Amino acid sequence: MRKIKLSISLLLILALIFSFALPCFAEETTYVWSSNSSPVNANNINNTINKMNTNTNNTIATNAENEEKETSSNGLNLESASAILIEQSTGQVLYEHNCHEPLRPASVTKVMSILLIMEALDEGRISLSDSIPCSETASSMGGSQIWLDPRETLTVDEMLKAICVASANDCVVAMAEYIGGSEEGFVQMMNDKAKNLGMKDTTFKNCHGLDEDGHVTSSFDIALMSRELLNNHPQITKYTTIWTDSLRNGKSELANTNKLIRSYKGATGLKTGSTGLALYNLSASATRDDLSLIAVIMKAPSTKVRFAEAQKLLDYGFNTFSFKQFGKKDEVVKTVNVTKGVRSSVDAVLLDNAGTLIQKGKDKNIEQNLILDENVSAPITAGQKLGEVSFSLDGQTLSTVDIVAKNDVEKINLFTMSKKVIYSWIDLLRS
Numbered sequence: 001m002r003k004i005k006l007s008i009s010l011l012l013i014l015a016l017i018f019s020f021a022l023p024c025f026a027e028e029t030t031y032v033w034s035s036n037s038s039p040v041n042a043n044n045i046n047n048t049i050n051k052m053n054t055n056t057n058n059t060i061a062t063n064a065e066n067e068e069k070e071t072s073s074n075g076l077n078l079e080s081a082s083a084i085l086i087e088q089s090t091g092q093v094l095y096e097h098n099c100h101e102p103l104r105p106a107s108v109t110k111v112m113s114i115l116l117i118m119e120a121l122d123e124g125r126i127s128l129s130d131s132i133p134c135s136e137t138a139s140s141m142g143g144s145q146i147w148l149d150p151r152e153t154l155t156v157d158e159m160l161k162a163i164c165v166a167s168a169n170d171c172v173v174a175m176a177e178y179i180g181g182s183e184e185g186f187v188q189m190m191n192d193k194a195k196n197l198g199m200k201d202t203t204f205k206n207c208h209g210l211d212e213d214g215h216v217t218s219s220f221d222i223a224l225m226s227r228e229l230l231n232n233h234p235q236i237t238k239y240t241t242i243w244t245d246s247l248r249n250g251k252s253e254l255a256n257t258n259k260l261i262r263s264y265k266g267a268t269g270l271k272t273g274s275t276g277l278a279l280y281n282l283s284a285s286a287t288r289d290d291l292s293l294i295a296v297i298m299k300a301p302s303t304k305v306r307f308a309e310a311q312k313l314l315d316y317g318f319n320t321f322s323f324k325q326f327g328k329k330d331e332v333v334k335t336v337n338v339t340k341g342v343r344s345s346v347d348a349v350l351l352d353n354a355g356t357l358i359q360k361g362k363d364k365n366i367e368q369n370l371i372l373d374e375n376v377s378a379p380i381t382a383g384q385k386l387g388e389v390s391f392s393l394d395g396q397t398l399s400t401v402d403i404v405a406k407n408d409v410e411k412i413n414l415f416t417m418s419k420k421v422i423y424s425w426i427d428l429l430r431s
Contacts, residue, residue, distance in 0.1 A: 076316060078309050081279075081299035084219040085313040087321070087357050088227055088285065088292035090399075094317050099223075102201050102216040103298045106273030107144065107167045108281045109209030109217075111225050112190045113176065114163060114271075118233035120179050121156070128157040134174045137183070141169040143210055143275075146252055148174060158247055164239035165254045167272065169208040176207040183207055197224050211277045219296040226270050226283045226294050240269030240285075259307055260284050264314065270294070272306075280306035286314050291323040291357075324363045326391065327354040330406070334372060336386060338409050341378030347406040348372060348386045356391050356398040367392045372403060378411040 074097045082103055085095040093099075120126045132155070134148040144167040148154070154162070159175050162168035173183055180186025183206065190204040194217075201218035209215070229236055243262050245254045256262075257272040266286040273281040280300040286293055295313035300306035327333070331354075332347045358366065372387030387403040 076312055079301055079305050080297045080309050082219040083297050083309065083313060084223050085293060085295045085317050086223045086227065088230055088294050090357060091227055092357055094321065095313060099220040100201050100218050102218055104211060104215065104275065104278035105209055105217045105222065106275045106278035106281050107209040108222055108271050108273035108283050109204065109207065110163055110167065110172055111222065111229060111271050111283055112193065112204065113172050113207045114236065115225060115229045116179065116186070116189055116193060117160065117175055118229065118236055122233065126156055126179065128155060130156050132156060132159055132174050132178050134170065135177055138170045138173040138177065141173055141208065143169045145170040146247065160239050161242065161245060162247060162254065165242050165245060165256050167257050169210065172208050194221070197228055199224055209273055211275045219298045222283050222296045223294050226285065226296070230268070230285055237268045241267070258282070258284070260310065264311060274303065282306045282310050284310040284314065288318055289322065290325055291318065291321065293317040320359060321357055322360050322363060323355055324358050324366065325355040326368060329353050333370065333389065333403050336373065337375045338380065339375055339377050340412055341380065341409040342412055343409050346380055346409050348403045349406045351402040351404045354389060354401040358393070358398070362393060365393055366398070378409045380405045380409040382406065382408050
């Protein structure tokens with residue numbers, strides 16, 4: 001029996017040496033997922049992709065002339081001074097009206113404050129159970145508040161609830177002082193984050209939004225920070241969708257200032273704001289059938305108009321567009337052969353979710369084209385690009401997602417070959 005096992009080990013060594021010596025010539029092949037689409041030359045696709053504007057905040061392309069006119073002008077006849085509608089996952093602009101005009105944001109400012117609080121939570125710098133003290137400055141803020149007392153503390157969880165539901169100025173200042181060391185330090189963090197997000201129309205002077213000269217932003221920039229908050233910290237909707245609640249063992253009642261939370265199907269948030277100079281502002285978000293939208297209204301003449309026009313924008317988006325999902329992140333697209341590797345194959349997976357925004361009724365005409373090598377040569381590292389899948393409509397590329405290796409595959413060499421033989425030999429002896 002031992003002679004048989006040794007013979008098998010020798011055969012394994014010979015087989016490994018033979019496979020290691022085989023040359024590899026990888027051929028690029030185009031696979032078509034959709035039955036009604038045709039093969040696309042790799043060079044042509046790459047040229048098309050290079051011509052695309054990768055800035056996800058640009059206006060979505062559309063072939064309908066009336067649609068384009070409505071999107072780029074005030075085709076919805078809004079009374080508000082500025083407005084924008086974007087698709088949340090991609091940032092594509094679906095409608096805009098004076099979207100880069102710098103205006104006073106009022107308490108919509110708190111979207112950025114909440115974003116920084118959520119980042120601090122995710123990074124472990126604070127926790128929901130931390131007790132937050134209230135300074136004299138925080139307690140004297142005025143405006144929307146829950147009347148914090150300098151002698152009391154609330155947890156971060158309670159502070160977030162008060163900020164998101166009741167727009168509490170005293171709570172947001174207390175959180176700013178706790179995270180930034182001072183409100184001034186926190187405001188600097190806000191401006192740094194705004195710059196990082198590309199919010200070119202924005203200058204923050206405070207963390208709460210009470211009127212202050214030079215404290216301005218635009219509907220476009222509000223959409224940017226709202227998208228960042230919802231995409232990267234979706235757990236915030238636990239707070240922004242609360243209609244009524246209470247604090248201090250039921251002694252302090254909270255009612256959401258965003259009336260769409262109760263009346264609009266799929267509403268997920270986000271933040272209201274109003275002052276005598278800013279008038280009425282709103283960042284409203286909603287999700288239906290995998291399509292998530294953000295509508296921003298600034299300087300509406302009344303609170304009634306603010307909510308009505310945000311709803312008009314959201315209705316327009318949901319009635320006109322849909323989000324077509326083709327695959328999810330890490331989904332296996334194909335198993336690719338590997339040569340000169342310790343393994344003979346590797347799973348090729350989607351780097352990100354694969355999908356695109358499309359006008360309703362046109363989703364059946366989308367072509368899905370996969371470009372992927374038939375064979376790849378080791379070594380391969382997890383996350384290494386192996387190909388890409390693109391989605392096009394009428395010759396126009398809508399989106400592209402990279403396809404990457406799911407796992408590492410080491411290259412066969414004397415060490416790895418010996419290791420594999422030894423492990424195989426040990427398994428044989430144990431059997």
